[in-house]
Amino acid sequence: MRRIIAVWVTKFLILIGRLGGKGGSSTPGHFALKICPNILKFLSGQVRDGIIAVCGTNGKTTTNNLLCTMLRAEGKKVVCNSLGANMLEGVVTAFASSADLFGRLDADFACIEIDEISAVKVFDHFIPKSMIITNLFRDQLDRYGEIDITVDYLKRAVEKAKNITLILNADDPLVAAFGKKTGNPCVFFGVGEDVGISLNETKEGRFCSFCGEELSYRFYHYSQLGDYGCGSCGFSRPEVRFEATEVNISEGLSFNVDGRRIHADYRGFYNIYNILAAYSAASHAGAELKDLQSVLGGYKPQVGRMETFFIGKPVVFNLSKNPAGFNQAISSVSGDGRSKDVVVVINDNAQDGRDISWIWDVDFERLKDVKAKTFTASGIRHCDVMVRFKYAGLENTKDTGDVLKAIEDALKTDSEVLYVLVNYTALFSTQKILKRLEGDYKSGKGGRWE
Amino acid sequence: MKLSIGHLFPELLNLYGDRGNIISLRRRMEWRGMEAEVTEYKLNDNIDFSKLDIVFLGGGSDREQLLVCKRLGGIREAFKDYVEGGGVVIAICGGYQLLGHYYKLKNELVPGLSILDIFTESGVGRLIGNAVIKADFSDVPIVGFENHGGRTYIGDHKPLGKVLFGSGNNGSDGGEGVIYKNVIGTYLHGPLFPKNPHLCDMVIKNALEKKYGKAELAPLEDEAEYKANSFIVNKYTRK
Ligand SMILES: [Zn+2]
Numbered sequence: 023m024r025r026i027i028a029v030w031v032t033k034f035l036i037l038i039g040r041l042g043g044k045g046g047s048s049t050p051g052h053f054a055l056k057i058c059p060n061i062l063k064f065l066s067g068q069v070r071d072g073i074i075a076v077c078g079t080n081g082k083t084t085t086n087n088l089l090c091t092m093l094r095a096e097g098k099k100v101v102c103n104s105l106g107a108n109m110l111e112g113v114v115t116a117f118a119s120s121a122d123l124f125g126r127l128d129a130d131f132a133c134i135e136i137d138e139i140s141a142v143k144v145f146d147h148f149i150p151k152s153m154i155i156t157n158l159f160r161d162q163l164d165r166y167g168e169i170d171i172t173v174d175y176l177k178r179a180v181e182k183a184k185n186i187t188l189i190l191n192a193d194d195p196l197v198a199a200f201g202k203k204t205g206n207p208c209v210f211f212g213v214g215e216d217v218g219i220s221l222n223e224t225k226e227g228r229f230c231s232f233c234g235e236e237l238s239y240r241f242y243h244y245s246q247l248g249d250y251g252c253g254s255c256g257f258s259r260p261e262v263r264f265e266a267t268e269v270n271i272s273e274g275l276s277f278n279v280d281g282r283r284i285h286a287d288y289r290g291f292y293n294i295y296n297i298l299a300a301y302s303a304a305s306h307a308g309a310e311l312k313d314l315q316s317v318l319g320g321y322k323p324q325v326g327r328m329e330t331f332f333i334g335k336p337v338v339f340n341l342s343k344n345p346a347g348f349n350q351a352i353s354s355v356s357g358d359g360r361s362k363d364v365v366v367v368i369n370d371n372a373q374d375g376r377d378i379s380w381i382w383d384v385d386f387e388r389l390k391d392v393k394a395k396t397f398t399a400s401g402i403r404h405c406d407v408m409v410r411f412k413y414a415g416l417e418n419t420k421d422t423g424d425v426l427k428a429i430e431d432a433l434k435t436d437s438e439v440l441y442v443l444v445n446y447t448a449l450f451s452t453q454k455i456l457k458r459l460e461g462d463y464k465s466g467k468g469g470r471w472e
Numbered sequence: 473m474k475l476s477i478g479h480l481f482p483e484l485l486n487l488y489g490d491r492g493n494i495i496s497l498r499r500r501m502e503w504r505g506m507e508a509e510v511t512e513y514k515l516n517d518n519i520d521f522s523k524l525d526i527v528f529l530g531g532g533s534d535r536e537q538l539l540v541c542k543r544l545g546g547i548r549e550a551f552k553d554y555v556e557g558g559g560v561v562i563a564i565c566g567g568y569q570l571l572g573h574y575y576k577l578k579n580e581l582v583p584g585l586s587i588l589d590i591f592t593e594s595g596v597g598r599l600i601g602n603a604v605i606k607a608d609f610s611d612v613p614i615v616g617f618e619n620h621g622g623r624t625y626i627g628d629h630k631p632l633g634k635v636l637f638g639s640g641n642n643g644s645d646g647g648e649g650v651i652y653k654n655v656i657g658t659y660l661h662g663p664l665f666p667k668n669p670h671l672c673d674m675v676i677k678n679a680l681e682k683k684y685g686k687a688e689l690a691p692l693e694d695e696a697e698y699k700a701n702s703f704i705v706n707k708y709t710r711k
Binding site: 403 | 483484486488489490491492495496499514515533534536539600601602617619661662663666667696697699700703
């Protein structure tokens with residue numbers, strides 16, 4: 023009975039949350055666990071074919087949603103925490119909201135994105151059949167201390183799950199070494215050729231996780247991702263089961279994998295990894311993926327992943343919350359030949375990480391040649407971003423804590439496109455502003471930006 | 473005028489945007505028509521301290537720090553002579569801890585360089601957050617972000633500043649960092665120099681004086697830097 027009450031309460035709180043206009047939420051799950059501590063065990067136990075967990079610093083949400091879309095296209099019923107609430111409570115919310123009023127869950131699969139630190143807690147409630155690790159970059163340092171600590175948490179999680187198959191990014195030496203050390207069965211995916219996009223940036227984990235020697239690289243993609251090997255102990259990029267070859271990133275993304283050509287109309291090289299990860303996991307789970315092309319065509323990247331608006335001119339909106347993600351966004355900005363303005367919004371709320379020192383590991387210097395009409399620093403830490411702009415040698419910079427004003431002013435120039443790059447807690451508030459401005463424009467109130 | 477800056481092992485010690493400190497040093501010299509030559513040293517490179525005017529050591533994870541200290545053992549004497557002779561050193565977080573006798577972890581003792589008479593012990597929980605300190609040389613506070621598990625005890629040495637907000641060296645004695653001759657050790661990153669141009673300039677000045685005998689630094693327009701500095705000061709120390 024407690025279980026059913028817990029499900030009801032969760033559903034009721036989700037409803038209330040929706041009325042209040044909140045996005046992904048962990049509050050309902052929090053109360054569900056209070057009422058019935060084994061609610062998650064009970065609900066997840068009803069999943070017929072298995073649970074797939076998605077971990078890693080960047081690309082979790084996109085990968086998880088892609089995976090879920092792929093499995094649904096096979097006619098499977100799938101539970102998914104699609105809004106990215108990825109701590110224990112958010113996972114509970116996802117399961118409870120999929121259950122019926124009697125606490126019954128009708129699902130073949132569950133695709134669950136889990137925060138790296140939370141996995142060890144979540145695995146007390148269920149053990150997934152497989153787990154994707156997308157990559158391990160620096161993120162939210164003040165929350166986790168150091169990347170080694172993140173790896174340690176993941177290790178403790180996997181120790182609870184000796185039979186779990188790990189689906190791993192072979193190009194990331196930290197991820198590959200992690201897999202090797204666990205002794206679990208591993209399935210690797212990766213990009214098997216030099217795509218010519220490497221940057222000079224901070225490369226976390228460029229040293230061998232086994233013996234400490236510096237790794238040598240045949241080629242890099244970005245951050246520490248590439249084809250690496252250790253001259254001292256022989257550790258190297260493992261054999262790859264799902265390998266992308268003949269990669270083309272000039273118009274959308276195209277590559278071969280598993281003997282088929284894949285094309286996706288997304289921007290950003292990193293999305294190849296998201297597609298590969300989801301493909302590998304779906305394929306490993308037995309999906310045939312016959313309609314893959316239409317799945318990719320129909321998939322809408324979620325909020326703030328190169329999301330576009332039209333407010334008298336195109337506005338490209340992107341979440342960029344750590345150096346690896348931000349440098350990728352900068353590549354997209356500098357690869358766009360149109361005249362442009364750039365707005366950067368950086369907050370330092372608890373969920374962002376209070377420490378924003380990472381903005382100095384972002385190659386803002388590369389925007390010097392972009393010739394934007396204006397660069398605007400905004401968000402709670404606009405002063406810090408402004409200093410970063412200054413030392414990167416950018417011109418035509420300004421700053422304001424008022425995000426609406428920053429965007430409105432940038433729309434007034436005669437540039438062809440506006441880029442808005444934000445970190446985590448600025449995501450939903452900035453999206454709301456852009457949606458409103460787009461609505462105003464469409465209803466004819468937006469003439470002032472022409 | 474020209475300064476040679478040695479950035480020691482940036483591939484290992486660059487945890488919290490430390491690169492920003494080097495960018496700051498370089499730009500603030502360039503804006504004054506001076507030249508900064510930055511050399512990045514890899515772990516097994518030979519370091520000739522006599523050719524360097526500023527030595528920079530950033531922060532690393534415990535694992536990376538252990539690799540560095542194994543290597544630095546071999547150049548301890550040369551490094552110590554450099555320091556005693558008035559050489560300028562900036563050491564942050566892990567780099568700061570390495571200047572002392574040791575860093576005592578739960579199950580391991582990481583030997584330091586014993587350049588300074590200080591030591592570090594791991595404590596319960598990490599000391600994490602924005603920090604504001606007051607140093608003697610300026611009325612403008614120094615701001616930064618600290619994130620360290622180690623507690624550093626500096627004995628008879630002088631701290632870089634008095635903690636106005638945050639934890640400082642060990643969370644108990646009210647001091648942050650250390651200053652000895654031309655050596656500055658500190659837990660503050662953020663990175664340190666961009667938001668503390670007064671500190672960056674002091675370091676440049678010390679290095680110029682050591683090399684050329686006398687140095688006057690032309691003032692720069694530092695509005696953006698001090699705005700970012702006072703944002704933190706106001707947020708955390710004004711009630
Ligand atoms: Zn090795």
